[in-house]
Amino acid sequence: MTRWLRAAIVTMGALALGTVSGVARAGEAAELSLPTELVVAADPKLSMDVGIITLRSLSLFAFQYELALPDAKLRGRPRATFALNMLGRLAEEVFIAAPLVEAEVGAIHEVFGHGARGRELRLEPVYQFSLPQPYRAIFSPDDHGDHSAFTQFQATHPAQQDRDLATSLAGIEANLRTAHLVQADMVKHDGVVHHADLLAYFGKLVYSSSVYDARILSKNGFDGGNDASAFVTLLADRFNRFRPEERTSVAKRLQTAYIWNLMDPTLGLAAYATVRRVVLGDRYVQAPLPHILGATVYAAPRFNLSPFGAEHYIDVFMARNGALVDVYGRVGSSGLASYTGSGVHLTDVTVSRRVRLGAELDLWSQPETLLDVRNAYVRPQLFGASGGVTGDVRIGAGFGVMGKLAYKSAGYLQGQPLDEGLYGYAGLTYRP
Amino acid sequence: MNTPQLRRAVVHLCALTAAVGVAWSLPLAQLGCTHFKEPCHLSNEVTLFSDPGLDGLSGTLLEGPDGGTILRFITYKTASADAGAEASDVADAGAGASGLGGFGTVSLSSPIPSQVDIVLSAVTPGAFIRKTFGAPMELQARAGSTTDIAATYTGQAVLFSWVEQSTHTDANGLVHNGAALRYAVSNGGASLPAALARGCDGCTIHATAIATHGATFLFYSGVQEGKSKPFGGVVRMDPPGVTVEHIPVPSWFISPAVPPRLSLSNGKLLARLSTGSYVVRDDLALQIGPFVPKGSAVAFVYGDGDPYGAWLETPGTSASSDGGAVFGDLGFDDLGSSGGQDLMLGRYSAGGTATRISTASNVLGVVRGEGTFGVAFASGVREYFALTGADGEKVGGDVDIGGTLATSLEAGGGRRVMRSVHGPATFSIVGLSGSALLSREVTCD
Numbered sequence: 001m002t003r004w005l006r007a008a009i010v011t012m013g014a015l016a017l018g019t020v021s022g023v024a025r026a027g028e029a030a031e032l033s034l035p036t037e038l039v040v041a042a043d044p045k046l047s048m049d050v051g052i053i054t055l056r057s058l059s060l061f062a063f064q065y066e067l068a069l070p071d072a073k074l075r076g077r078p079r080a081t082f083a084l085n086m087l088g089r090l091a092e093e094v095f096i097a098a099p100l101v102e103a104e105v106g107a108i109h110e111v112f113g114h115g116a117r118g119r120e121l122r123l124e125p126v127y128q129f130s131l132p133q134p135y136r137a138i139f140s141p142d143d144h145g146d147h148s149a150f151t152q153f154q155a156t157h158p159a160q161q162d163r164d165l166a167t168s169l170a171g172i173e174a175n176l177r178t179a180h181l182v183q184a185d186m187v188k189h190d191g192v193v194h195h196a197d198l199l200a201y202f203g204k205l206v207y208s209s210s211v212y213d214a215r216i217l218s219k220n221g222f223d224g225g226n227d228a229s230a231f232v233t234l235l236a237d238r239f240n241r242f243r244p245e246e247r248t249s250v251a252k253r254l255q256t257a258y259i260w261n262l263m264d265p266t267l268g269l270a271a272y273a274t275v276r277r278v279v280l281g282d283r284y285v286q287a288p289l290p291h292i293l294g295a296t297v298y299a300a301p302r303f304n305l306s307p308f309g310a311e312h313y314i315d316v317f318m319a320r321n322g323a324l325v326d327v328y329g330r331v332g333s334s335g336l337a338s339y340t341g342s343g344v345h346l347t348d349v350t351v352s353r354r355v356r357l358g359a360e361l362d363l364w365s366q367p368e369t370l371l372d373v374r375n376a377y378v379r380p381q382l383f384g385a386s387g388g389v390t391g392d393v394r395i396g397a398g399f400g401v402m403g404k405l406a407y408k409s410a411g412y413l414q415g416q417p418l419d420e421g422l423y424g425y426a427g428l429t430y431r432p
Numbered sequence: 433m434n435t436p437q438l439r440r441a442v443v444h445l446c447a448l449t450a451a452v453g454v455a456w457s458l459p460l461a462q463l464g465c466t467h468f469k470e471p472c473h474l475s476n477e478v479t480l481f482s483d484p485g486l487d488g489l490s491g492t493l494l495e496g497p498d499g500g501t502i503l504r505f506i507t508y509k510t511a512s513a514d515a516g517a518e519a520s521d522v523a524d525a526g527a528g529a530s531g532l533g534g535f536g537t538v539s540l541s542s543p544i545p546s547q548v549d550i551v552l553s554a555v556t557p558g559a560f561i562r563k564t565f566g567a568p569m570e571l572q573a574r575a576g577s578t579t580d581i582a583a584t585y586t587g588q589a590v591l592f593s594w595v596e597q598s599t600h601t602d603a604n605g606l607v608h609n610g611a612a613l614r615y616a617v618s619n620g621g622a623s624l625p626a627a628l629a630r631g632c633d634g635c636t637i638h639a640t641a642i643a644t645h646g647a648t649f650l651f652y653s654g655v656q657e658g659k660s661k662p663f664g665g666v667v668r669m670d671p672p673g674v675t676v677e678h679i680p681v682p683s684w685f686i687s688p689a690v691p692p693r694l695s696l697s698n699g700k701l702l703a704r705l706s707t708g709s710y711v712v713r714d715d716l717a718l719q720i721g722p723f724v725p726k727g728s729a730v731a732f733v734y735g736d737g738d739p740y741g742a743w744l745e746t747p748g749t750s751a752s753s754d755g756g757a758v759f760g761d762l763g764f765d766d767l768g769s770s771g772g773q774d775l776m777l778g779r780y781s782a783g784g785t786a787t788r789i790s791t792a793s794n795v796l797g798v799v800r801g802e803g804t805f806g807v808a809f810a811s812g813v814r815e816y817f818a819l820t821g822a823d824g825e826k827v828g829g830d831v832d833i834g835g836t837l838a839t840s841l842e843a844g845g846g847r848r849v850m851r852s853v854h855g856p857a858t859f860s861i862v863g864l865s866g867s868a869l870l871s872r873e874v875t876c877d
Contacts, residue, residue, distance in 0.1 A: 159791070159811075240788055240826075242747065242774055242788045368467060368468050370468055370829070373468065373470065373828075373829035373830075374790075374816070374829050374830040374832070375789075375790045375791065375818070375826070375829055375830045376468065376470075376826075376828055376829030376830075377826055378825075378826070378827075379468055380466055380467060380468055382467070
């Protein structure tokens with residue numbers, strides 16, 4: 001069985017599962033909604049997490065335009081009206097929703113993926129963005145470039161693998177991180193999620209076609225390069241797998257590992273939510289998550305690219321009364337190094353009417369990350385940890401403050417700074 | 433599950449996670465879970481010698497005795513047919529990883545040297561001897577048709593050697609080439625009269641010279657018109673110009689087109705010919721060879737009965753693209769480095785393996801320590817040092833030893849600056865910067 005076929009079967013299975021799940025709740029989801037909350041978070045280096053939190057919030061806030069459209073609930077209306085409205089929503093999806101989400105996903109990828117790592121490592125990132133589709137095709141018909149956005153670092157530094165690897169994979173990492181946060185919020189809200197969030201969920205598949213493109217197996221990868229190919233190249237280089245067949249082996253490992261990213265029922269839900277939005281006009285869907293002892297429970301695979309290769313997570317989410325517990329374990333599959341970890345994240349535990357608190361602990365074992373050393377192929381294996389608290393306080397008149405304060409040892413943790421030290425963010429929230 | 437139950441469950445999960453973390457950390461702690469520590473560092477940079485009067489001349493670095501360095505500057509005569517020729521060094525036939533080799537292999541239009549300045553610098557800053565050796569009058573009298581000019585420092589004197597080309601036309605109109613290999617020893621004052629090492633009509637001759645710590649050798653080879661089998665020989669001098677001995681050389685040593693490139697390593701002569709490379713003893717008996725050097729910008733070192741080399745290979749992947757790389761939708765703008773080749777270290781004997789130790793744009797030198805190899809190399813605008821174990825596996829990372837020096841030394845066709853080593857843990861990397869000789873010392877734990 002070819003990898004393509006295997007990946008296709010897995011994807012179709014996930015889609016089917018998600019579709020069945022969504023249909024199961026279709027009748028109940030007609031009037032679903034969630035409170036809209038605007039969050040603007042920041043930290044000194046405008047890191048990955050603050051970007052994702054803020055842009056997701058802004059994007060969902062922007063989708064309030066939907067409320068100004070004619071009532072989307074059209075069941076029982078005449079077929080002609082139904083068809084016209086469906087066409088209208090298709091046009092809305094193509095010309096408004098999709099470009100909005102593409103802008104969100106692209107900004108997360110570039111500005112808070114590559115860019116966040118670049119700021120963290122003082123590389124002076126600059127960006128170029130093209131128009132989102134379909135406007136790019138309409139207004140820039142001669143733009144045949146492979147990328148709709150581009151990040152470039154202006155700082156002059158000698159090449160350094162750990163830094164180059166971290167910045168190179170950070171775009172995909174940010175999109176995968178976004179998907180994880182969407183999924184966590186979905187469980188927290190008992191499976192209810194806005195279709196735009198699920199549209200952005202597809203961002204986790206960025207460069208997936210490149211992963212299974214035959215060119216990634218060649219000795220040089222893609223001629224023009226792309227993030228997936230660059231990741232393979234830099235990873236092989238970092239671990240001194242310099243021969244062409246060794247690079248190919250690293251790429252094949254990634255192809256196999258990437259199946260984990262496709263084995264995701266939430267992808268199916270995302271596809272279903274998009275179709276449902278167009279056909280029925282539903283803004284929200286609800287995943288049929290099981291309940292155990294009154295808590296919403298969901299075990300989901302999570303995929304990530306780390307500086308040591310692909311990572312496979314199992315997240316076990318449990319939510320009750322707006323509080324969420326995420327217990328996860330992660331293990332690496334590149335065969336280039338041993339890298340494992342686990343953690344517990346507890347968020348939004350209601351302490352009082354105005355205050356919600358959380359705590360998180362992450363542990364890992366991985367090769368030491370060396371940002372100041374060039375071409376050191378053999379590293380010590382280190383144990384590391386990160387621990388912190390989160391808080392959300394309602395002030396009044398819809399406004400509130402939120403934040404996170406954490407400390408971590410040096411090492412790689414998805415979406416977090418590489419170096420040792422205090423980190424976190426603070427933000428303002430507004431709930432109309 | 434009520435809220436207290438949920439909290440208890442969370443506490444239990446946290447405890448479980450912490451227990452798993454501790455379980456991981458214990459075996460790591462037992463293994464001595466320590467942070468990375470760079471084994472080597474740049475410990476010192478000193479100016480061994482500086483003379484503004486030599487600025488503008490082009491010099492060559494060679495390994496001297498007792499850890500010292502020989503710096504050779506050449507002044508060319510500017511009269512007659514060579515007027516206007518730039519004062520520049522010529523392709524160095526002997527500048528390998530080590531050795532006191534001479535220079536040669538120059539074209540007919542190459543300038544004629546008028547004198548050679550030798551600076552013999554010790555490891556101690558400021559301790560140096562500078563001597564000037566005038567070129568023999570017979571050589572200076574040449575205005576052209578002179579090839580294979582070599583000036584070999586022997587420790588006390590300089591052996592000049594050159595090939596005089598001639599042509600004559602028979603009565604029937606046929607043109608014949610002739611060649612005469614001559615040499616003369618300059619002790620700093622007047623040169624001894626030039627002597628003929630080998631001359632022939634209707635032939636071509638190429639020659640090169642090298643001085644070991646015991647003797648000085650002048651190798652030659654040539655081919656007679658109408659004959660396919662080349663001839664060759666060696667003039668052994670100990671001391672130069674006094675005791676002269678003509679001895680035969682093995683057939684594999686004779687290369688009619690170009691003279692062998694000679695260098696010294698651990699007392700062994702390393703000869704590089706078009707047919708391969710050979711390690712020979714001081715009595716010219718073959719020890720190892722032939723082996724074919726790999727890659728480009730090769731630096732040799734000899735140790736443990738085997739020849740080793742550091743060289744550059746075109747990377748099989750673009751992973752080694754050091755500068756200006758564009759990765760997907762991510763670009764690195766001017767990383768300040770253009771080194772884009774794999775730097776390999778390996779053993780040349782049968783079954784010898786090679787290991788990549790870094791990425792580089794030029795190999796500057798390789799040295800053998802006690803159970804280690806030290807490799808100096810350039811990557812873009814920086815120079816680095818890398819340490820490996822006896823098996824060639826790299827230990828630590830690249831040690832940045834400073835900006836690149838004396839690019840003119842490296843611009844003359846793949847010449848490498850010699851680096852000297854003293855002591856098992858200290859590597860002295862000597863480079864020429866303008867008219868100053870800089871020593872960068874790397875100390876390893």
